[in-house]
Amino acid sequence: MSFENHLLTFLIFFPLASALFIFVLPKSLESKVPLFALGLSLIEFIVSLLTLRSFDASSHLLQLVQRIPWIPSLGISFFIGIDGISLWLILLTTFLTPIVIFSSTIQHHIKSYMACFLILETAMIGTFVSLDLFLFYIFWELMLVPMYFIIGVWGSQNRIYATLKFFIYTLAGGVCMLLAILFLIYLHYDQFGTFSTSLLDFYSLSIPFDSHKILNPQTLLFLAFALAFLIKIPAVPFHTWLPDAHVEAPTGGSVILAGVLLKMGTYGFLRFAIPLFPQALSYCMPLLITLSLGGIIYGAFLALAQKDLKKLIAYSSISHMGLILLGLLVLNSYGLSGSVFQMLSHGLSTGALFLMVGMIYDRRHTKEIALLGGLTKTMPIFATFFLIITLASIALPSTNGFIGEFLILMGAFEKNPSYAVLGGTSVVLGAYYMLSMIQKVLFGPLRHEENKTLKDLCWKEMVSLIPIVFLIFWMGLYPKPFFQKMEKSLDYLASHYEHYDLGIYEKKQ
Amino acid sequence: MTAQIFNLSPILILIVTALFVLLLDALFPRGDKKLVFTLSLLGLLGSTVASFQLWQLDGLSLLSEAIRVDHFSLFFTLLSLAITFLTFLSAFPLMKENKVPAGEFSFFLLSCCAGMSLMAWSTDLITLFLSLEIMSVTAYILTGIERERLTSSEGALKYFLLGAFSTGFLLYGIALLYATVGSTQFSALANYAMTSKHSLPPLFYTGVGLLTVGLAFKIAVVPFHMWVPDVYEGAPTPITAFMATGIKAVSFAAFIRIFLIALLSLKANWTMILLCFAVGTMTVGNLAALVQTNIKRMLAYSSIAHAGYIFIAVCATTHQSFELSTSAILFYLIAYGLMTLGAFAIVTYASSLYSKHGQEKNMISDYAGFGLRFPLLGGAMIIFMLSFIGVPPTAGFMGKFYLFGSAIKSHLFWLAMVGILNSVISSYYYLRILVAFYMNKPKETEALTPLPLSLGVVIFIAALGTILIGLFPSKIFAIILKTVTPLL
Secondary structure, eight states: HHHHHHHHHHHHHHHHHHHHHHHHHHHGGGGHHHHHHHHHHHHHHHHHHHHHHHTTOOSSEEEEEEEEEEEEEEEEEEEEEHHHHHHHHHHHHHHHOOOOOOTOOOOOOOOHHHHHHHHHHHHHHHHHBBBBHHHHHHHHHHHHHHHHHHHOOOOOOOOHHHHHHHHHHHHHHHHHHHHHHHHHHHHHHHHSSSSOOHHHHHHHHOOOOOOOSSSSSHHHHHHHHHHHHHHHOOOOSTHHHHHHHHHHSSSHHHIIIIIIIHHHHHHHIIIIIIEEEEEHHHHHHHHHHHHHHHHHHHHHHHHOOOOBHHHHHHHHHHHHHHHHHHHHHSHHHHHHHHHHHHHHHHHHHHHHHHHHHHHHHHSSSSSGGGGGGOOOHHOOOHHHHHHHHHHHHHHHHSSHHHHHHHHHHHHHHHHHHHHHHHHHHHHHHHHHHHHHHHHHHHHHHOOOOOGGGGOOHHHHHHHHHHHHHHHHHHHOOOHHHHHHHHHHHHHHHHHHHGOOOOOOOOOOO | OOOHHHHHHHHHHHHHHHHHHHHHHHHHHOOHHHHHHHHHHHHHHHHHHHHHHTSSSOOETTTTTTTSSSSSHHHHHHHHHHHHHHHHHHHHHHHHHHSSSSHHHHHHHHHHHHHHHHHHHHOHHHHHHHHHHHHHHHHHHHHTTOOOOOOHHHHHHHHHHHHHHHHHHHHHHHHHHHHHHHOOOOHHHHHHHHTTTTTOOOHHHHHHHHHHHHHHHHHHHHTTTTTHHHHHHOHHHHHHHHHHIIIIIHHHHHIIIIIIIIIIGGGGGGHHHHHHHHHHHHHHHHHHHTTOBBHHHHHHHHHHHHHHHHHHHHHOOHHHHHHHHHHHHHHHHHHHHHHHHHHHHHHHHHHHHHHHHHHHOBBGGGGEEEEHHHHHHHHHHHHHHHHHHHHHSSSSHHHHHHHHHHHHHHTOOOHHHHHHHHHHHHHHHHHHIIIIIIIIIIOOOOOOOOOOHHHHHHHHHHHHHHHHHHHHHHHHHHHHHHHHHHGO
16 A cells, blocks of 8 residues: 555656666766666566556546645645556556667767656656646656757757757747646635645636637636647647657657657646636637647648658658547547547557667668668568558557547547548548558669668567567557556546546545 | 944954955965965854844844844845855865965955945945945956956956946935935835825936936846946956856845835836836847857856846735745845856856966857766756756746746736746757757867866855755745745
8 A cells, every 4th residue: 555655656756766876877887777777667667567456447536646745835745646547658658768778779978868768757757647737847847858968969960950949849838838837826826815736726726717808817828738738749830840859869769759758748638728728628629620630631741741751750740649639629538538549559659660760770871761662672570560560550450550540530520520531631641651651661672782781670679669569469459458447537537527626536445 | 332243243254354364465475375265264154153143133223224134134145145155165266376366356255245245234325325335346356356367357347437337326316315305214215205105206206216227237137237248258257156146136135125115115106117127138138148159148148137037026026915026036046146156167167178378268169068078067057057947846947936926926927928938038048058068079178177176066056056946945935935024
């Protein structure tokens, strides 16, 4: 019991402690740093699996809660806990981090590289479990710092431009959210006479709303939160930082960026923007739906035109994240569960795609599609993996992508058939750009001399891909265990988002 | 009499120490510089102990209401002492290498500290003027104390000319106020403003306006900021840090005593001007900092911008939100002091590494790869820069949290929005320093002098303080709240 109370705190601070440990390792052990980092992140992963065991799927309430007063004068506390939504995102984080560390091919400043990823893991888990807005903001911003260095120090040619753009875009969204949080704090003070930053207290606020005026408090607050999240997702037109960041980031950075960081935006909608401001949400719904549909179609068209592998996947991410956003916004249980499921499967398949692009890049030192071709002949194992993951990404039945996209489109259809039609274009176009990319990269004749001598995947690279492929099929063929854990929370959100009020779960004796 | 001396002891100890080290250096010109240094630190320590002794007292007016000893005064005395202490440590390498004359340097720095303390204690325009002059004159000299370097003298001259001009404004303002009110005490001003609300003569407003100009010059509010970049660039780096933190802080103390306490009832009449100060100072400071290539000039403009953030809370001060806004100011001064002293200490070391033939090299491009070569210093610089931007969990973040919070509390949403946008703009140039530190290719390595211990101590204290205050602000904030609550 007492361990369960501290489980999430452990998950937050263990990576941070690991990072510090790696920093203070003596020079003589420098060559062992990747091994240490891998071991520590695997411990983190195994411990995080305990959350599955302790989690009671029959309740939508917050579980594994811990609350320690921190800045009492402002009612700020270290308040963490999970429900069915955040549970899987934590596991996604702890699952991808060891893979990224294991597959790293970085040559210089390895210590700092590993430490950055571990600090990043702390910030990501912290973001997903925070139930105090102040705490949430701290982790949200903290996450920027290691990513800034990952892109800026270990990135490719144009890395400084990309990392500054990434930082400033996300910061701009974040500080708007900070203002909104401050406003909520004082609103709470006015209404209840005490300071609090707890999310549960904010759920019970009545935030003034007036549908006749555009500039009413609730709408403005909603827009401030939404801006932070839309930039993170990223939704068109706030997306321009993403292709730059992806192209310049080292492989590991891209994997975590696409795999986990983007999900913080959609998670933010689920946890904060939708339940806190339901009236403003319905007021702004046309705008948000337009942004999400626009993102789906625009991202897909841009992906069609890309010549660079990483850029193509980056734009496909924008399109897929648009679909996930659409699934959230329709606010029925199909759409929501499809969205959360798709968050996981997009994290896995896109993460794996970036890993594989990194593998090509290590061999061929290019990401240009035109310079590749016929790789099935020289790298058959690579080609097999690449094909499987691409098919998962375009949502072939029996892979995880299919389940998520199908549910989202079903939810969208239930709300308004035209959403489903427009959203469905992402599937069609996705198949088109992904398959033509596959054709150009894997099949056809070996036109370039350099491609004839490429080595196939080594065992290490296969080991880093096999777990992902395993999960892709598991989630595609037998998704029930995944849905089982999340469905109570999502059903509650779908039915109660207008009067959302989460309690804290008490374990039955 | 003895009681009065006891009550004045923090300042007296400083002055006595200052005179003593000056004499000591004059009598033994070839003596050990370490002795002067140690004695000065002991003086600061004695003054700190005396201030803590006085902390027990509740507010107490002395010398026929010319000065007042209360928690607010002592808070700024302690802040000045701490800043002076860290400045001494940062400047110790300069003294050791005989770049600055140790005796004079210590004398002026200690006197300046005494002036600064006195400024926070003043409750009379005459005391205010005297303390401001003690502080300014010593600061002019300290700016130019590195006689070998041309920019140092240039900065001192500029500072002196413009400073003397602004003091003229201040003095004229005092004269006009005396002419209308018939007294120079703050309490008399307050009474005057309160009782004759609707018929205040124009002369009074003119006096207040001129007084504002004089203080705004010291705080470096736009449009009275022109001297800052040149002076900050020219001054020896530890003195730059000292001016950016200490002088700015106590000028805010005087500003609070006059405008936010004594003349708070008038504030509605000139809110517009304050708003312009806030927006202009933030925006001009940040935009100008964007294009700087010299790190000292960049930090100079950034210090202007930070004064602008503090002005957000000044604008937000009303009778209802007095405690919250003023404590936000005091908190931010501590946070800003720590990070600025730390950042300048790193610059001090780095420029001593790269400088040749007495010329300071402070181009940002000179710092390429610095963080990779010195991992600990680099880590400290990351903390300071993130704190400047306002990324949690640092003191700078908590400071901005309180500042913007006070604006929201007073319903100045758009002002908070401007502040937020400015933070985003500022992130670009702070990050550029980190880009140079970590992401640019280092130039050829030269022989390295190791980090002097005293500088290391400053950087360590500043970095640790920045993080600790960022993580656990409650205690300090509670003390500050207690400090400002009895003021109104």
